[in-house]
């Protein structure tokens with residue numbers, strides 16, 4: 087199988103549409119003192135992601151808007167990488183807050199339909215996109231905060247784990263965790279490494295083997311999320327935490343972050359193609375395909 091970096095081509099082909107210069111997402115207008123002109127703000131969107139950068143604070147809001155469940159499809163991952171790269175290269179941006187525009191769901195994780203009934207070439211392209219998303223997010227120089235306003239299983243949890251800080255809505259109906267084992271699949275070593283770096287080895291080992299999903303209050307108890315807030319306070323809290331992190335000099339914070347994460351990032355970079363081949367051979371096994379089909383059927387049945 088050829089090791090073609092097709093995500094790079096997809097990124098080049100894909101357009102990022104500029105929005106208006108004075109967007110209203112996240113209630114900027116409401117925060118602005120009356121009589122003053124709005125602080126400079128830039129926004130852009132694509133089909134699945136909305137971004138608003140407030141130039142005065144250096145903080146961007148990235149909202150996932152891929153209903154019904156913000157699953158991480160190939161298109162979503164491509165658009166995510168494009169948006170993150172734009173912000174990373176923008177000197178006006180120092181921090182990003184990630185949240186969902188879909189009620190009750192932060193992200194349902196990797197799109198299972200991308201891993202089921204497709205060709206080996208497709209699995210390889212999809213997995214490179216998943217790797218790319220994680221390398222960019224975990225390795226970001228910006229301060230990254232996950233404002234987890236809904237359930238966040240598996241790949242959705244990975245997105246949150248890859249950020250510098252996690253704030254979750256206190257609703258016990260919202261759950262988070264790496265539940266891959268419940269689907270009959272296995273979280274790869276770099277999901278595991280990211281998880282271990284947040285919660286420690288013992289909790290990660292038990293949670294991964296059991297494929298545990300934790301209601302928000304449980305997740306707080308062992309540090310899977312850093313704090314809980316009522317839904318209406320989430321934005322305010324995320325902004326306050328961001329301000330705290332941005333009060334430090336960028337170079338000191340960035341070098342420290344890189345020191346803490348480098349070994350884990352380097353491990354995937356060094357074994358990237360091998361990891362793609364492992365994924366493709368694992369996911370294309372008939373027994374694994376059968377597990378995924380059964381899981382999708384179970385999701386559908388749960389509705390009826």
Ligand SMILES: CC/C=C\C/C=C\CCCC/C=C/C(=O)SCCNC(=O)CCNC(=O)[C@H](O)C(C)(C)COP(=O)(O)OP(=O)(O)OC[C@H]1O[C@@H](n2cnc3c(N)ncnc32)[C@H](O)[C@@H]1OP(=O)(O)O
Nearest residue numbers: 157194195196197198199239240241271272364365368385
């Ligand atoms: C040796 C190892 C080597 C290499 C590695 C090998 C393997 C690789 C491992 C890959 C790692 C995988 C990571 C993942 O992220 S897998 C995805 C895990 N996700 C889940 O388990 C979540 C499943 N979804 C849910 O639990 C619920 O949908 C959710 C999110 C709680 C929302 O519930 P609700 O609001 O009731 O909505 P519905 O369940 O009715 O869902 C609506 C609609 O969306 C479809 N859907 C849900 N989740 C996904 C998904 N992840 N991918 C694709 N589609 C999804 C669902 O089926 C419904 O569809 P419908 O057509 O019926 O409307």
